[in-house]
Amino acid sequence: MSGLVMPELDTKTLSRRAEIVDALRDIVPGEGVIADENSMRVFESDGLTAYKTLPFVVVLPETVQQVADVMRYCGEQGIRVVPRGSGTSLSGGALPLGDAVLLVMSRFNRILEIDYDNRCAVVQPGVTNLGITHAVQERGFYYAPDPSSQIACSIGGNVAENSGGVHCLKYGLTSNNVIGVELVTIDGEIMRIGGKHLESEGYDLLGVITGSEGLLGVVTEVTVRILQKPETARALLIGFPTSEDAGQCVAEIISEGIIPGGMEMMDKPAIHAAEDFVHAGYPLDVEALLIVELDGPEAEVDYLIGRVEEIAKRNKSTTLRVSQSEDERNTFWAGRKAAFPAVGRISPDYYCMDGTIPRRQLPVVLARMRELSDHYNLRVANVFHAGDGNLHPLILYDANVPGELEKTEEFGADILRLCVEVGGVLTGEHGVGVEKRDLMPSMFTEADLEQQQRVKCAFDPDHLLNPGKMFPQLHRCAELGRMHVHKGQVPFPDLPRF
Ligand SMILES: Cc1cc2nc3c(=O)[nH]c(=O)nc-3n(C[C@H](O)[C@H](O)[C@H](O)COP(=O)(O)OP(=O)(O)OC[C@H]3O[C@@H](n4cnc5c(N)ncnc54)[C@H](O)[C@@H]3O)c2cc1C
Numbered sequence: 105m106s107g108l109v110m111p112e113l114d115t116k117t118l119s120r121r122a123e124i125v126d127a128l129r130d131i132v133p134g135e136g137v138i139a140d141e142n143s144m145r146v147f148e149s150d151g152l153t154a155y156k157t158l159p160f161v162v163v164l165p166e167t168v169q170q171v172a173d174v175m176r177y178c179g180e181q182g183i184r185v186v187p188r189g190s191g192t193s194l195s196g197g198a199l200p201l202g203d204a205v206l207l208v209m210s211r212f213n214r215i216l217e218i219d220y221d222n223r224c225a226v227v228q229p230g231v232t233n234l235g236i237t238h239a240v241q242e243r244g245f246y247y248a249p250d251p252s253s254q255i256a257c258s259i260g261g262n263v264a265e266n267s268g269g270v271h272c273l274k275y276g277l278t279s280n281n282v283i284g285v286e287l288v289t290i291d292g293e294i295m296r297i298g299g300k301h302l303e304s305e306g307y308d309l310l311g312v313i314t315g316s317e318g319l320l321g322v323v324t325e326v327t328v329r330i331l332q333k334p335e336t337a338r339a340l341l342i343g344f345p346t347s348e349d350a351g352q353c354v355a356e357i358i359s360e361g362i363i364p365g366g367m368e369m370m371d372k373p374a375i376h377a378a379e380d381f382v383h384a385g386y387p388l389d390v391e392a393l394l395i396v397e398l399d400g401p402e403a404e405v406d407y408l409i410g411r412v413e414e415i416a417k418r419n420k421s422t423t424l425r426v427s428q429s430e431d432e433r434n435t436f437w438a439g440r441k442a443a444f445p446a447v448g449r450i451s452p453d454y455y456c457m458d459g460t461i462p463r464r465q466l467p468v469v470l471a472r473m474r475e476l477s478d479h480y481n482l483r484v485a486n487v488f489h490a491g492d493g494n495l496h497p498l499i500l501y502d503a504n505v506p507g508e509l510e511k512t513e514e515f516g517a518d519i520l521r522l523c524v525e526v527g528g529v530l531t532g533e534h535g536v537g538v539e540k541r542d543l544m545p546s547m548f549t550e551a552d553l554e555q556q557q558r559v560k561c562a563f564d565p566d567h568l569l570n571p572g573k574m575f576p577q578l579h580r581c582a583e584l585g586r587m588h589v590h591k592g593q594v595p596f597p598d599l600p601r602f
Pocket residue numbers: 150151186187188189190191192193194196197198209229250251252253256257258259260261262263264265266267268269270317318319321322323324444533534570
């Protein structure tokens with residue numbers, strides 16, 4: 105691991121391995137516990153493959169009761185637990201620890217209920233994102249958040265990472281589309297938060313759980329909204345002589361009150377890589393390409409296409425094509441959707457960053473990124489969820505060249521600091537995990553981080569769930585609960601103390 109410091113291994117747990125494995129086998133019988141080194145290798149990493157650790161033991165429960173029993177056992181015995189869905193996290197959220205049970209939720213793969221009257225589906229967390237759409241599409245419905253990894257990533261992982269995708273600009277992120285979860289805490293309690301009803305009473309705990317990266321509990325059931333497919337969807341492919349022009353076009357489309365179903369941008373290296381790979385018909389003589397999708401009733405879509413064309417021309421677009429069929433629309437998207445693997449063909453390795461900026465800052469950030477690229481002597485290909493201001497710079501490197509991974513990580517950290525500097529945030533949709541953990545202080549003060557850890561302490565006071573992720577430094581929960589008494593004066597002396 106390149107300089108990544110993880111929590112010290114708990115020697116007491118390590119010394120009791122055989123006994124712990126036996127106890128877990130009692131809870132999850134059959135093939136649900138994997139303890140031999142070779143079989144555990146497939147779990148040693150997630151989508152952030154730069155980091156690898158062999159798990160202590162892998163457990164694949166099949167029932168909620170098994171999850172609760174594993175969690176209660178681990179909680180009582182002080183054993184760490186790392187939840188895992190499909191392992192596609194790009195921030196190392198599911199990176200195993202050498203002394204932690206890796207709790208893999210992939211056997212929770214059933215759609216439990218489809219309730220068209222309430223326009224929702226109740227699913228187990230191991231169901232893939234696309235699996236939900238497949239289950240409801242024959243009735244003309246779909247699940248809106250669409251990460252590019254949707255064929256593989258699990259809805260439990262989506263909840264943990266608050267995942268997004270092309271259509272989230274108009275239809276919202278996971279947090280806007282999940283209305284209920286069942287969660288098992290580290291003491292084995294099974295909690296239900298939210299449900300089919302639209303408003304829940306009390307604090308917005310669903311908002312706390314969504315994006316909690318496996319640090320608060322293990323999600324064992326998810327209730328999601330399902331939406332009716334729009335009547336029409338058409339896409340525009342628009343080329344620009346500079347990224348600045350494309351960025352300005354994006355800003356003007358939004359400021360004129362148009363919310364496209366999706367609005368994505370690619371820079372020249374990404375356009376060329378994607379075109380070579382899937383032959384989507386992208387123009388190769390442009391510096392930036394926008395794909396703008398408009399959806400809704402046909403008349404509205406036709407009208408909006410006209411308005412987007414006007415805005416594009418005003419912003420010096422040099423090519424503009426409107427999809428004339430569903431096949432053509434899919435072809436426009438095929439290149440964008442294959443952009444990551446396409447870039448994988450032009451470089452031995454790439455490192456995918458994920459930060460968010462105010463849309464207006466796009467030209468500034470792109471220019472600074474070019475300077476950084478020269479400084480580090482590393483190429484970058486850029487794909488963005490342009491409408492959301494969510495950047496995905498792909499830094500191209502070769503892990504076999506000594507020092508190049510470290511240089512890439514420094515470059516990536518500079519990009520994320522730049523996002524914060526221009527008023528944006530460290531994350532977009534890939535979570536903090538281990539990747540951005542040590543950069544958290546560039547965005548949050550110590551007081552902010554302590555406050556966030558108080559939430560963690562309310563669910564997991566011994567920090568047994570996914571430690572080493574998200575927080576650069578863990579405080580003992582007792583320490584966070586301390587009260588500072590200055591010269592014998594307690595704060596708020598009128599409040600009763602107990
Ligand atoms: C090629 C590629 C493209 C991608 N594109 C996108 C994209 O467009 N948008 C996007 O948002 N992401 C994208 N991702 C990232 C990734 O797919 C998402 O973060 C996804 O939500 C992870 O789901 P998973 O099931 O693989 O979770 P994992 O990787 O297994 O785990 C991710 C995190 O969730 C926690 N977790 C998993 N399951 C549970 C559970 N049941 N209960 C509690 N915690 C749990 C883990 O502890 C970990 O912290 C992409 C990844 C790849 C490899």
